[in-house]
Amino acid sequence: MVVEVTRPGKTSLLLSTPVMPAAGTVGFGDNYRRLVDYEKLGAIITNPVTIERWHPASGTRLAPLPGGILVHTGLPNPGLKSVIQQNRQVWEKLPIPVVLHLAGTSAPHMKRAGELIDGLDVIAGIELGLNDDIDEDEAFALVSAATAIEKPLLVRLPFYEACHLAPAALDAGADALVVSAAPRGTARDEHTGRLVSGRIYGPLVKPLVLRIVGRLRRQVPEEIPIIGAGGIHSPQDARDYIEAGAVAVQVDTATWAQPKMLERIARDLGGWIATRRKDALMDEWHPDMGQTEAAQRRNLG
């Protein structure tokens, strides 16, 4: 299976499975290597990276919600240069493409990113995250600047403004749209008693983003690939995105709640799915077992 997740013409990004983790969920490298079989994934999307070092948000970073969570980390990262230095070797050993998620801060920053990234073969593509408060002109300018980076360019749209910003991102040269970033929301922190804001994750996000993907699929030209992202918690959720018009999907916090679900979804959409026979022995593979565990069981057995 080969899935092309960028529009034809420019440098293209090809994945062997249309399933990847969303930025911010699996770290910069191979943190999940003991829990998830990376070979089954289409790509790794790194945590968001900025040009300068960003410190973690202070105060509440996590608020449990009924059927979900609110997360606000402040995108801590040591800056692009350090991220590359620290992770390059790990990336080179990964069996799948690495897509660097760049937080879209400013056009000069995009230029600087190009200087750091161009020539780095281990980075297979860029996912540019657009801020929620950006308007159409700003989005156009930022994406235009990012196209100078000589890599396939995915643009991740904010939730509320996805339909408004998509045309600007495409006009500016985005090779694919990631729809969408997790919606921002506000909730009460049970510890401090204060209202806090952050991104909202949980299964109920899926029907909302699924509709946006369907609308955008009808709105933008057919050759623009859309990658669906939001509230995917099961293989069926992922398949729903494909039916609504996405060529690939990103799994977000379901990975935290149940790491093997990421692999399970990848196996399902990647055509690797195997269902355990009713009378299967313990050492046979089970969709939720994970390749690593299965391999161990085989070795033990």
Add this chain to the structure above:
Amino acid sequence: MVVEVTRPGKTSLLLSTPVMPAAGTVGFGDNYRRLVDYEKLGAIITNPVTIERWHPASGTRLAPLPGGILVHTGLPNPGLKSVIQQNRQVWEKLPIPVVLHLAGTSAPHMKRAGELIDGLDVIAGIELGLNDDIDEDEAFALVSAATAIEKPLLVRLPFYEACHLAPAALDAGADALVVSAAPRGTARDEHTGRLVSGRIYGPLVKPLVLRIVGRLRRQVPEEIPIIGAGGIHSPQDARDYIEAGAVAVQVDTATWAQPKMLERIARDLGGWIATRRKDALMDEWHPDMGQTEAAQRRNLG
């Protein structure tokens, strides 16, 4: 307690409790009278009404989701004239104001609504529902037309476009904003296997709308009341909306899942809350008991 939910100047709508059901959740009249003590509510918002009769949507109307539901009824109603005829007597007996929810179809329809409603004292106010696909100019025209109805005018904003449409609604003369209508979404119907669209309800809607209320509170002039609506499932949810800047709240499908929750929230925010003492007798009132049940228990006891 008296809560003014309309801006000063024009005819005002005063509620004795800042809690009401959302349009579409409790019918046109007193359907919940055996389950909810209407005296404890601030007002009744009717199901959406159109000028002409609307027939129910065919096919899937309900899809269960993890932690929520998708609903698509097609707004069936017999048209404004019949709704008034059929419900007027019930409305006159209700101990609280009746706010008629008008689906915002067209300016001529708003004119016709005025002819049917003006002089009908039993209707204390209008809540105008703006369609999701409306743009700012259409919203302005529709709300302007609706201001000709001689009633306090609440305008219910669509979820995704709430911040974009609020200024137009206010410029056109809205007396208050209801933020927001339930978000539209898409989900797979387990019976037919097809993707269906409708409105999404569940607790995870709350952090999303709560943030919109907070933003709008900072965006629109102080004297414009905002009524918060979306995903309220507990008294604390309702209080969160008040803290974020709403003067009152609407409870939606929580009423279906647990009818007494509507009364419980109204009692809490209306200052009626009583907590059962640890050693309370069965015939004493309990927050979740409902006035009617409590009364019956007293009579039986």
Add this chain to the structure above:
Amino acid sequence: MLQGGQFDNMKDTQAYIERIRRVSRDYQRLELAVDKSLSSMLAGQAVLARRIEKDYEIQHWNPYLRELWFPVEILNSNIIVVEVPAATSYQPGQLLSLLGPIGKPFKFRRKLRNVLLIVYDTPPTSLLMMLPALLANDASVTMVLMGTACQYDTGHLPEEIEILHAEEDLSWQDMVMTLGWADQVFVLVGPSKELSNFADVMRLVRERRNDVPANYIFGVFQRQLPCAVGACYVCMLRSNAGAKLQCVDGPAFDLTTLHLEN
């Protein structure tokens, strides 16, 4: 169009599970200690059930809506019995919130001698409560199981009921005779594809019987009811007499009057 309807008996009451009995491979019966108001329920009426946790708080919003339970038996003024899949685990002592009674009792003809029950792609649970009363009144009852209903193990049903299993084309042995001989027919289908399943059955009946009189064949609906008080309009059906609501006017409707096209 419809008014709110009559809900003067509807209440939201607490119940708890008094006893659990397995009645077949796939089903168990729960004996529920209920508010007295529910002991006057009649066949056709139902309750909406939801597990409640401590202090009436709902902690798990999945499933979001209540389940629709048609009792199979009223044991006494305190105990009603429901039949539910054995796959779901319940414990004696568990607290439930029950909203009901919902809907109108089945209307039986005065002189009812032969009743035909057609059960299609659903367990027959929602029809079981009528059985003791019918048998006590010397009516004979035939139950035809169609589609996945054939998998239902009827071992625990009264012996007097004649059980038939339909073929794949939905026909059954002596079909014309059974249909002619029946004074009243109740058709129960699962909520999946319900209108088209009812239409299938009506086609079958019309092929065998030229005159299908009024008040002869009733469709029994089992849709999930969000509000059950006529407020949400999710359960709305179209009929010759205008819109009808399953929760208020149902669950049984004369199939000759309903619009079964989707």
Add this chain to the structure above:
Amino acid sequence: MLQGGQFDNMKDTQAYIERIRRVSRDYQRLELAVDKSLSSMLAGQAVLARRIEKDYEIQHWNPYLRELWFPVEILNSNIIVVEVPAATSYQPGQLLSLLGPIGKPFKFRRKLRNVLLIVYDTPPTSLLMMLPALLANDASVTMVLMGTACQYDTGHLPEEIEILHAEEDLSWQDMVMTLGWADQVFVLVGPSKELSNFADVMRLVRERRNDVPANYIFGVFQRQLPCAVGACYVCMLRSNAGAKLQCVDGPAFDLTTLHLEN
């Protein structure tokens, strides 16, 4: 900044509840039959636990994230013991998914004679696993309960532990002596207001002891860990040596090196 860290023992394994014992008014202990890989866990390490339903499917997304459990005892290569509130009901035979081991073991000094445990606004559960080993090595252990920790019933803890209850101002009897005499101090606070609670304790200690040496007083963090593999950065802390992650570098950190202002 930090690398992914060392997770070469981390696995997601199934466990089931073998036995449940009530140990005090408010707490019960679960004996979990686990994968052998968890039997080598040491005091300070934890697992993230989540109930799983049939076929590994999660049906209830509330709570969304796993619970953080620090075992209190490793019974044998198959059984680990955790202590959880008695208010939550568990059944023997229930299936769990356990992600772990998480974090680094507590580092004890070579010649440890006197250990002071300060437990503030949290049950002391996360510190209990060190007790048998300390006692077996003839260390003496004093546990000071502060704030709501005073409500914890210590009846089931080893008798050799000296238990003290702090005053409302957090001071306790012979405080200066206890602090001077301790070779190592572990401070456990609840996740609510943790940084400011650690800061309170540090203020207290600094008032009583001019020189607070390195590797003397450790804060033990109990934040909810979304990923536990150093990916999400929710558990990040700031220290003199740069950013640290509870799940990778913790749960214990030298309090003299942490930035405790919020």
